[in-house]
Amino acid sequence: MKTIIEPFKIKMVEPIRMTTREEREAAIRKAGYNLFKLPAEDCLIDLLTDSGTGAMSAEQWAGMMRGDESYAGARSFFRFESVTKRLTGMRHILPTHQGRASERILFGVLGGPDKVFPSNTHFDTTRANIEFGGGRAVDLVDPAGKDPTLIAPFKGNMDIAALERLIAEVGPANIPLGATTVTNNAAGGQPVSMANIRQTRDVLHRHGIPFFIDCARFAENCWFIKMREPGYADRSLESIAQEMFALADGCWMSAKKDALVNIGGFLAINDDDLAARCRQMLVLTEGFPTYGGLAGRDLEAIAQGLIEVLDEEYMRYRIRSIEFLAERLVAGGVPIFQPAGGHAIYLDARRFLPHVPAERFPGQSLAVALYLEGGVRSVEIGSVMFGRRDPDGRFVGAANELVRLAIPRRVYTQSHIEYLVEVILEVFAGRDAIGGLKFDFEAPILRHFTSTFLPA
Ligand code: F0G
Secondary structure, X not given: OOOOOOOOOOOOOOOOOOOOHHHHHHHHHXXXXXXXXXXXXXXXXXXXXXXXXXXXXXHHHHHHHHOOOOOOOOHHHHHHHHHHHHHHOOOEEEEEOOHHHHHHHHHHHHOXXXXXXXXXXXXXXXXXXHHHOOOEEEEOEOHHHHOOOOOOOOOOOEOHHHHHHHHHHHOHHHOOOEEEEOOEHHHOOEOOOHHHHHHHHHHHHHOOOOXXXXXXXXXXXXXXXXXXXXXXXXXOHHHHHHHHHHOOOEEEEEOOOOOOOOOOEEEEEOOHHHHHHHHHHHHHHOOOOOXXXXXXXHHHHHHHHHHHOOOHHHHHHHHHHHHHHXXXXXXXXXXXXXXXXXXXXXXXXXXXXXXXXXXXXXXHHHHHHHHHHHOEEOEEEOHHHHOEEOOOOOEEXXXXXXXXXXXXXXXXXXXXXXXXXXXXXXXXXXXXXXXXEEEEEOOOXXXXXXXXXXXX
């Protein structure tokens, strides 16, 4: 087989700036060793997130020019609505400015004290929106998904037995909905099988509980189903997606991922009554129901992006470029969360820096080392993000110490990835000399965003 190439050519470029090691040392010191505080201009390869960082196509930009900015009933809304309805099959589509706006509306309407929401794994904004209303967000990923070294096809799956136990324990009346996140971003970007989605639906419906999908990366998940699940090899991505959505009562999407746009989202719902209640909130906090929190041009770009993301040439290249990165790292002995996720590689900092204890933040130390070595910006998903203190003020570490390298869509080429591999291998070779970090300023909430550090 020949090399799988980027299935596009580039007509607009954005310069990225090389920095010297001295410049990077000064920049990271000034940022308090927190990569969120770095100016993007000081980063050469920016892998902080794949959210809103993708490149739009010529057709999407053309759609931006055609955008109808009418307040009510804009042509762009009807195009957006027809594409999202054909894809999801849902009766009601509510445009929102991004994923968490959909979550705020949905869990604002359904949540509240004593309400329990199971998921394969909630993304942190989903969890925060549930907890903000006093509800409980419960992560029930399959045990296979917790082992970073296990190679298995669908490590993002829901633990069905655990879901049954939870329903028995708290009672279906206290569970306004159950959800599945595809792919499972907070658990290594791992996919969920169609069989598991169906089982989840069956269990929830048997107890009269609605089933929703957090579909930010639905197309990447459908590709994994096509590649790995028996019976799907000859199916189009669109038909796999339609089969998946047909199992659900609703879904919400951060369009900043698989709709290939820089901003946007939607909430799709079958139930007329629930949709009416959510639409009330939409008008209150986002905008009129035919634009939500978006401009008409954004709706055009999302509609076009949802068509392009289901193109198999695109998806083959997308998933392959991440797999390629994983293969090169594994060949070099670098410990990663196995297998490669759909949108990201997660370095296993616990095994990468075994001499740095959790309370010295191995993930953060590794992320800083990658920046110093090659201007690569990544994000720690470990004890800075999820660690906490017990009531006596003692440190409690996170379950995993990971560093996520999220790959923006259609932005970096193979040579950028080759360069990235070189940087990581160089840091790996010098890993013994990497020390830990300690808090200089510890932010009280969501501390990964604003805390600052000092070398320990
Ligand atoms: N759900 C999932 C699975 C996500 O990954 C995200 C965002 C959201 C919901 C929230 O959407 O950002 O549009 O409000 N994930 C980004 C990330 C931020 O870096 O993984 P949003």
